[in-house]
Amino acid sequence: MSRTAITLLLLIVTLLVSPASFAVPYWGEKQSSPVDTPIDQLPPGAWIWGGDNRHAGPMAVVVSLTEQRAYVYRNGILIGVTSISTGREGYETPTGVFTVLQKDKDHYSNLYGNAPMPYQQRLTWDGVALHAGGLPGYPESHGCVHLPTEFARLLFDASNLGMTVVVAEAGQAPISVVHPGPLSPIDAHTGSGVEIPLLDSGSSWRWAMDPPSEGPVSMVLSRSDRLIVVYRNGVEIGRSRVEIGSPDRVTGTRAYIVEGHFHPPPARESDEMPLRTLPMPTWIAIGVPGYESTAGHPVSTSLVNQVVVPDGFKRKVLPLLEPGTVLVATDAHLTAENSGEPIRVIDSVGPRSWLDDAVTLPPSAADR
Structure with a gap:
């Protein structure tokens, strides 16, 4: 066998036994x-x-x-x-x-x-x-x-x-x-553990003294805890107690996104004007695995008004809401150690499909 033939044979063998093969x-x-x-x-x-x-x-x-x-x-x-x-x-x-x-x-x-x-x-x-x-x-x-x-x-x-x-x-x-839960137990920037303290007794809401001024906003609503938590750029900036008119009307893990035509009020305007005169967003349900067949509808006003938040907290949140802001509603408790129930995973963004008829928390005329 010629040297050229041997070389060619070795090359073929090498290709055949390479990892990609x-x-x-x-x-x-x-x-x-x-x-x-x-x-x-x-x-x-x-x-x-x-x-x-x-x-x-x-x-x-x-x-x-x-x-x-x-x-x-x-x-x-x-x-x-x-x-x-x-x-x-x-x-x-x-x-x-x-x-x-x-x-x-x-x-x-x-x-x-x-x-x-x-x-x-x-x-x-x-x-x-x-x-x-x-x-x-x-x-x-x-x-x-x-x-x-x-x-x-x-x-x-x-x-x-x-x-x-x-x-x-x-x-x-x-x-x-x-044993993690629906809220991140670590700081995404440093990996250090973060405390998720409860609200003080008698306090209906709190807001960070120096919250991040930029970055995306997302929120989690626990029907079991009657609590909403707001994040900006991976940092918790506020939480509030809520009242839910019909907590059993919609259950399970649901996700919502602010529709694309909403224009949030400036923070100063939100602080000074009556809430009824401020713009309120339309929330659209996001499809998640297990609920894909209910894709695509705005959340009804009657369901929006089931969730009531304190006026002061609403004034803080409204200027931060913009198209793409996400809210997740879950039956799970927000910390694993507070519940004997299995923790449910919650969805984030991605309006690939849509859900209808779900309890959510936009600021509403009924003042969570």
Whole structure:
């Protein structure tokens, strides 16, 4: 055989055995479970992704080694949760605060026989990363955090370099981080834990002394707690008690967005003018997994007026509302330790489809 033929044969063999020539496995479910699926009942490989908008604020991920689940937050609001598999004995996934150092959609391991690690997001330079991988229902990796393939893709597409990832374990972190709830238990910018204090006795609402002056706004309404919390650029800036006229009229996890023609009043005007003369937004329901068939309607005035907020709080919120502002309503308590109920994942932005007839909290004529 000629030298040219041998060279060609070797080249063909090299191509045939290259990593790219192997079929990459697919791990986990291909579609999101409904948003109201109890998180503690997600089987291995199952996940929930409620929707996302890259412009809606900072993103952060909390990995609970104790639960073998990962939680994704955007602008303080839970938008996704998934079953995971972390490091087995002898290869334990390290705890702590990390940032995404590198992203590689088609990564192959340099340490473990060119094993495929799709949608890799590197947390350490010595081999710990988030990526799609096996999900047997218990820790079995070599230290990485294995995710379902489709969830890993969604997270990869939504995240940026530098995204904060906190890995926590019982006994080494607060319960709010080990067992996260609908509100982010960490600061998306630093990864440090944040306190989520209750309102003082006798106080109906509070507002931050020096809130961020820029950044997207999002809100979470808990029907169970009768409480609304407002975030701006990932930081809580206010919370208030609410009254709900018919709390059982609509239940479950629902998300809403301010329609595109609303013009918020200036802050000074909001403080000085009667509330009845100020512009009020129209809220549009956002479709989430499990409620897609009810897509596309504005929330009725009668439902809007079911939710009552103090006038002072409403005057603070109104100037911040603009097209794209999101409100999520949930039956869940806002902190996991306050409830014996399973925490429900809540949706963020992404008006790909729509829902009708849902209780929401815009400032209303009835004054939450």
